[in-house]
Amino acid sequence: MSKYIYPDAIIATAGHVDHGKTTLVHALSGVWVARYSEEIKRAMTVKLGYITIGLYECPSMDSEFRIISDGLLKDGKCPNGDEPALKRKVSILDVPGHEVLISTMISGISYIDAALLVIDASMPVPQPQTEEHFTALTIMGLNKLIVVQNKLDLVNKEQALENYKQIKQFLGNTWAKNSPVIPISSLHKVNIEVISTLIDKLVPPREASGGDFRMFVLRSFNVNKPGTSPDKLVGGVLGGTVIKGSAKVNDEIEIRPGLKLGNKYEPIITRIVSIAIGNERIEEARPGGLVGIGTELDPALTKADSLVGSVVGKPGTLPPVWSELTLEFHRIEKPGDQALRDVTFKPRDIVMVHVGSAAVMGIVKGFHGGKLDITLRKAVSTEQNSKVVITKQVNNRWRIVGYGILKDGNTVLE
Template sequence: MDHGKTTLIQALTGVWTSVHSQELKRGITIRVGYSDAAFYKCPSCEPPLGYSTSVKCPNCSGESELSRVVSFVDSPGHESLMANMLSGAALMDGALLVVAANKKVPQLQTEEHLLALQTLGISQVVVVQNKVDLLSYKEALASYSDTAKFLKAGGMSKLPVIPVSAQAGLNMDALIHATETAIPTPERDGSKDPVMHVLRSFDVNKPGTPIQKIKGGVIGGSLTQGAFKVGDEIEIKPGVLNEKKKSYEPMRTEIVSLGTGAGMVEEIRPGGLVAIGTRLDPSMTSGDSFIGSVIGRPDTLPENSTKSEMKVSLFDRAVGSGGEDKVASIQTGEQLRLSIGTLPALCKVLKSGKGEIEVELRRPVCLFRGSNVAISRRMPDRWRLIGAGTVG
């Protein structure tokens, strides 16, 4: 269902993030897209007037000051693509939850995505009531009221709700102001060992490129702590499958370039999305083959794991089922899907007790103790979010 979030991101950043052929055909976001925007604030105008993405203030034509650069991840909104959405959300400090003013509130996917954000520990959210230009003033107020009632019922009445029209560029100043106010940049410790979660990987070489001009594979994602510099040696886990040993082996390579929304840089720190150019064979990184991997300095990341214990908390009802499917307790032997960082991972439950489970993962994963995990169960023909877990 189209709530206009990709159009909204285009209005804020000038980038259309749905670029894959099936996305254009079906009109929905399938893979995670991303783009950057610079937010400016005019010192002469009262908020929210004067907030924009332009150096020149659209309100008074005066000179604006750079507030900050923000990276957007356009995650799939369609409820059947929940795993992709969780992968994108896992990197974010906050979220814009887009609802369509011309649709009934809440849609099933709205409930599911809001609960998923809570599951992942993302509490800084701005609700965007899009497509108000398609309604009369009275209808838009009724939709706003329904949205506020929905949030209040879920104990989230303090979340700001901003009516906009992404297509017409209406009320973008208020949205930027709300984003700047409700989703501040968190404090991060740059002295810790660097950790980067991979969201994309690709081959940037065009067909027919001469061998001597071929560039190494590129890996995209977000640094959550520490810093990387050009020339650093890095380790990628869980790595690649060794066919002979039938096991995954971590990979090591060198950073040859660092790209951000602001251009090429020599060093990156937490905040925003980054593309790391490596010396890896580009065929290895093509087609997003490294999604879910973790990058750090050699010998600093956790060992690959195929088993994990975790504390779990289940919802009363499966999200997205219309409240019809009551969540039964997790049973030993059943199959689940875990969203771990940017990786959707299938697993089998080895043990199940009160509030705790032990699982065996289908493939090795780089697990961090204390990290949040979203838990989904197949009910009956698709995966539904049923609860959350914390890695022990």
């Protein structure tokens, strides 16, 4: 039995709704990750979709871009007939682009290694969510970006060049000013080998990390089909990304913030019964990929993403659970954006707080001296001095208005 090759990096898509993020993931993987009825009906990504792809070398391809992914394999062969040599695997995280789903997007990029910023070549740059997603990537401290100029099949040469100029102008004074801009057609799989080659070249494998096991939950499932007999029921499944350390089958784990009991929270303790990446069963979860962990939990606790935003670790190693936050607030400054410049906070204002993979509604208690006090409607588990992204409605749109550093607050579980 051959040894399983573990994914060694996580790459997220980003960009405005309907610019082709999910189609790009399909071109890279050969799999359509929009699998939920609401997504198919609305033709847009609603939930986070994730998939692992292989990166293969095709030695005799007549191009400098000789690294292809699963979506370009034909009957298990390279496009030129070579036998593909698997170099590595990476995980792709497909995030939604619509403004009402910005919380889902931010939770998805809370721990990634690089991003594919997808831009429709037939539309002016930047579109609203292009700008919001790029702001989120900037706050998260990302420093690796590949710009994907998609839908080249819909424009002529002059339109493509004008769109390219707008992209360069948009990124001109930012950390991403030297990021490659690759013209492609996801629909027709044109230049997809350039994207996969650049992923391999620009995104190094994540280094193994020690320390206590820590995982952010991005999805949670009940995988039992309706009508399953009690003796065949399996426990709830947690999907997400490992931040540090590792865990194995049969390890005991703790989940925070856990169950709310009155004004307190009770951590959830369970055991790992299985670990999987895609359809592959493995024995250990570690950083670098998006994994699914089967547990002994009652599946009612994990159904319909009910544990999204939770933190998983070995019992006794997880950070406190907070119901109120005092943040050192840092405003987002965008030249010419007067609406953002005028944003302030008043008592009882509604905000969204994003920390780790959690997106939680909050109510402002006060804002003075650069300190923002927020009462959360649902507690979060995180360390002191964590970075917290704040979104707020500005002119009837949810906008990223800044970020805060957690300095103090009220804990309901130490």
